[in-house]
Amino acid sequence: MSGHGAPTIQIEGADGLTVAIVASSWHTEVMDGLVGGAEAALREVGVEATLVRVAGSFELPVVAAELARTHDAVIALGVIIRGGTPHFEYVCAAATDGLSRVALDSGTPIGFGLLTCDDDEQALARAGLVGSKESKGREATEAAISTAITLRRLRA
Template sequence: MTQIPNKSKVSTFDASGWKIGIVVAQFNSNITKQLLKNVLQRAKDYKINRSDIEVIHVAGSVEIPLLLQTMAKKGTYDALVALGCVVKGETAHFDYVCKYATEGILRVQLDHCMPIAFGVLMCDNFDQAESRTHLSGEHLDAVLHQAKATKSLK
């Protein structure tokens, strides 16, 4: 197993009052529930109230982009978060789901100039997925810093 070097933690800041939208895929819910839990926990470090976070559940990762697009069009969110888990099976279905989710999320981000955290795990097996659930807090870090930088340019 490859060791990942220690990454420096990003600094938090006061994002109280920011509105965050989260779209969570239900497929592989044992993983996605943990991803969501970690994002909500990390949001507290940025002083984001739970009442300022809207969570929408969808069936699977392919459905995430449409809900993100709908949320982005509302214009009420400072940042969005996509959470899902796709685990490789025996067919090419994995490849298509990963492609559609990735391209769809990127398209929404660019078309709407909306910071979106890409928290869709794409793993070879469930052990890999379980060992990566802690990363969702880092996804929130990334999108909040991206949103802060974007706001500074407007």
Template sequence: MSTMTTIAGQLDAKGLKVAIVATRFNDFIVDRLVGGALDYLERHGLASENITLVRIPGAFEMPLICKKLAASGKYDGILALGAVIRGGTPHFEYVCAEATKGIAHCMLEHSTPIGFGLLTCDNIEQAIERAGSKAGNKGVEAAAAMLETIRVMEQL
């Protein structure tokens, strides 16, 4: 019987350098995502001096900033945090789709793990739930996914 090789990422952030890209639009939600992510990363060993927080206008700008950070080679991972809340026009669909595609493309192009913490909610109540109340804190979940992906990538 052969032994299966298993590759799994450890949730240890010691020695890593991480950039957090956070939108100013809907900052009352995004600040809670950032706070949760920072708490998580620091509790898992990431030194605060190894964290760069980049504030940007909104979700549509996320792919460009993530690409610039990834291309710099300075960061082991990037965390993209924002909140888009549906309004009365199709603008929501365009912003969400393009931000999502752009971030995914950046991650693939640069082989840099990006934690996807862009909330796409139908209303403010859903956003509040995902920023630390009923549905947990999606900033924490995105940070955990980024961290685990960094550690898996190191083993491949």
């Protein structure tokens, strides 16, 4: 697990932030955990989010770009599990590059909750479900909200 050394993010001043979650539909059990972790983190800081579902991880960037136009932060959640063809590498690269581009082009924080795993076991371990070792949906949300608060202060 790569969670070693992860920071503890304290979130203060999230009031009034507009947040959206864009989540892929593949791998329902894992996605339910990721979305649940994101929603729990938002509830804890008193922020409600718009949830938008897309077909798969490849579609995350284009919808995140649209949501970034009207929200202070966007949480992008998806899971790609390696198969026996190069498709895994193409989709991982496209989704990652696309989400990075959205953040830089829009100036809106994009919480990176895209799991790129070798197998189902790795995805479940990161999904934030009972028995999971990590909650990447929560982590992506905390990072995006923290960054949105920092940007709001810098822009004030």
